[in-house]
Amino acid sequence: MSGRAGSTSDRAGNTSGPEGSPRSVTILGSTGSVGRNTVDLISRNPGAYTVEALTAGRNVVHLVEQAKALRPALAVIADPAGYEPLRDALAGSGIEVAAGPEAVVEAAQRPADWVMAAIVGAAGLEPTLAAARRGAIVAFANKECLVCAGPLMMDLVRDCGATLLPVDSEHNAIFQVFDFERRSSVRRLLLTASGGPFRRADRAVMAAATPEQACAHPTWTMGAKISVDSATMMNKGLEIIEAHFLFALPEDRIDVVVHPQSVIHSMVEYIDGSVLAQLGTPDMRTPIAFALGWPERIETPAAPLDLIGAGTLTFEAPDPERFPALRLARHALQAGGGAPTILNAANEVAVQAFLEKRIGFLDIERVVERTLELLPHSRLDDLDHVRHIDADARREATGMLTRFATKT
Ligand SMILES: NC(=O)C1=CN([C@@H]2O[C@H](COP(=O)(O)OP(=O)(O)OC[C@H]3O[C@@H](n4cnc5c(N)ncnc54)[C@H](OP(=O)(O)O)[C@@H]3O)[C@@H](O)[C@H]2O)C=CC1
Ligand SMILES: CC(=O)[C@@H](O)[C@H](O)COP(=O)(O)O
Numbered sequence: 149m150s151g152r153a154g155s156t157s158d159r160a161g162n163t164s165g166p167e168g169s170p171r172s173v174t175i176l177g178s179t180g181s182v183g184r185n186t187v188d189l190i191s192r193n194p195g196a197y198t199v200e201a202l203t204a205g206r207n208v209v210h211l212v213e214q215a216k217a218l219r220p221a222l223a224v225i226a227d228p229a230g231y232e233p234l235r236d237a238l239a240g241s242g243i244e245v246a247a248g249p250e251a252v253v254e255a256a257q258r259p260a261d262w263v264m265a266a267i268v269g270a271a272g273l274e275p276t277l278a279a280a281r282r283g284a285i286v287a288f289a290n291k292e293c294l295v296c297a298g299p300l301m302m303d304l305v306r307d308c309g310a311t312l313l314p315v316d317s318e319h320n321a322i323f324q325v326f327d328f329e330r331r332s333s334v335r336r337l338l339l340t341a342s343g344g345p346f347r348r349a350d351r352a353v354m355a356a357a358t359p360e361q362a363c364a365h366p367t368w369t370m371g372a373k374i375s376v377d378s379a380t381m382m383n384k385g386l387e388i389i390e391a392h393f394l395f396a397l398p399e400d401r402i403d404v405v406v407h408p409q410s411v412i413h414s415m416v417e418y419i420d421g422s423v424l425a426q427l428g429t430p431d432m433r434t435p436i437a438f439a440l441g442w443p444e445r446i447e448t449p450a451a452p453l454d455l456i457g458a459g460t461l462t463f464e465a466p467d468p469e470r471f472p473a474l475r476l477a478r479h480a481l482q483a484g485g486g487a488p489t490i491l492n493a494a495n496e497v498a499v500q501a502f503l504e505k506r507i508g509f510l511d512i513e514r515v516v517e518r519t520l521e522l523l524p525h526s527r528l529d530d531l532d533h534v535r536h537i538d539a540d541a542r543r544e545a546t547g548m549l550t551r552f553a554t555k556t
């Protein structure tokens with residue numbers, strides 16, 4: 149969104165990049181799945197980009213490898229325990245190093261034209277806001293930020309003149325076909341969902357699912373947290389909330405259609421019955437490249453879409469009985485205020501516990517539902533509210549983990 153909440157009409161923006169002088173970039177979460185794909189694209193376009201900062205959570209080894217290849221001015225590890233190994237590995241390189249969550253925020257504050265927001269979870273909120281606050285172009289993957297602080301973040305983007313380019317594949321698709329000049333002509337959004345690894349599984353199978361099975365996504369290769377979210381379909385719930393804030397449409401005009409081939413990345417239906425879609429092979433380098441080159445297009449190694457090879461594209465309705473996360477997310481969005489913040493925080497706690505085999509797969513939705521029931525859906529007037537609601541929800545969700553674990 150260029151400078152205005154829910155509007156992308158100002159598509160001129162900052163044009164440094166592939167066609168002009170090098171675009172300076174910072175990657176928040178460079179060691180993750182989206183981060184590595186971003187690094188891959190930058191490495192394929194030498195001369196088009198200079199790297200201001202790379203930040204990672206805990207993976208010092210991979211951060212060092214990326215830093216040696218891309219030569220950023222600064223490399224940051226969020227985990228303070230990573231400071232000494234990072235400093236020692238980059239000694240003599242001329243690359244500044246730092247550690248800790250505040251250093252990640254400081255990295256986002258440095259004057260890069262373009263910032264990839266690819267930290268996972270609400271941990272990415274403060275650095276993403278720091279980039280938006282100085283009016284940067286923010287390539288936006290970290291959907292949990294918008295779920296937990298949507299209205300505040302969109303206001304800040306507008307007030308600070310930042311540009312928010314959706315990288316999440318569905319929202320990137322919508323961004324490419326949404327008529328921001330004639331938004332009253334938009335009837336609804338159609339978010340496509342793969343259905344995840346348990347699309348056809350019954351609840352008994354899901355109850356016994358292991359993290360390995362839940363992370364085996366049928367069409368996309370992604371980090372563990374979003375893979376589990378896809379398996380519960382909470383990912384689509386988070387994406388409904390993300391779309392609501394990005395495109396300023398009410399919840400009842402954002403529909404979900406299961407499309408197992410992940411070829412159509414999402415659609416916009418207009419009042420005249422036209423439905424515009426963006427298609428491509430499921431490769432995150434396409435939406436990342438859209439943002440990296442924006443407003444130009446750049447080449448990627450993504451396999452060209454072979455529709456004849458794909459053969460059949462199919463569509464089905466999501467099953468609300470087997471995937472209650474969709475209902476929970478819609479409910480949180482309708483409730484408004486801090487409810488999406490609670491939903492997100494409880495989900496992060498539960499997914500992490502599931503990945504650590506402390507609760508079962510179906511307990512994820514139970515923890516989220518129970519946390520939403522227990523906590524008041526208070527107002528979300530400022531970032532302090534977000535921090536408090538997020539912390540309360542994490543405490544409440546964490547407190548119930550043992551109880552759920554004993555039930556599985
Ligand atoms: N993967 C995908 O294809 C897609 C992802 N997204 C969204 O993009 C975001 C990133 O996803 P993905 O790349 O899969 O996630 P990953 O788990 O693969 O990567 C997460 C990144 O965040 C870093 N990180 C984790 N915790 C912290 C923290 N507390 N402070 C600072 N950095 C931290 C990790 O560092 P380290 O590894 O060093 O610990 C890593 O660099 C998510 O919000 C996801 O929903 C959206 C669409 C598609
Ligand atoms: C690549 C991407 O954007 C993911 O969010 C993906 O859409 C997840 O797949 P699901 O459709 O299974 O949630």
Ligand SMILES: [Mn+2]
Pocket residue numbers: 316317318387
């Ligand atoms: Mn997505």
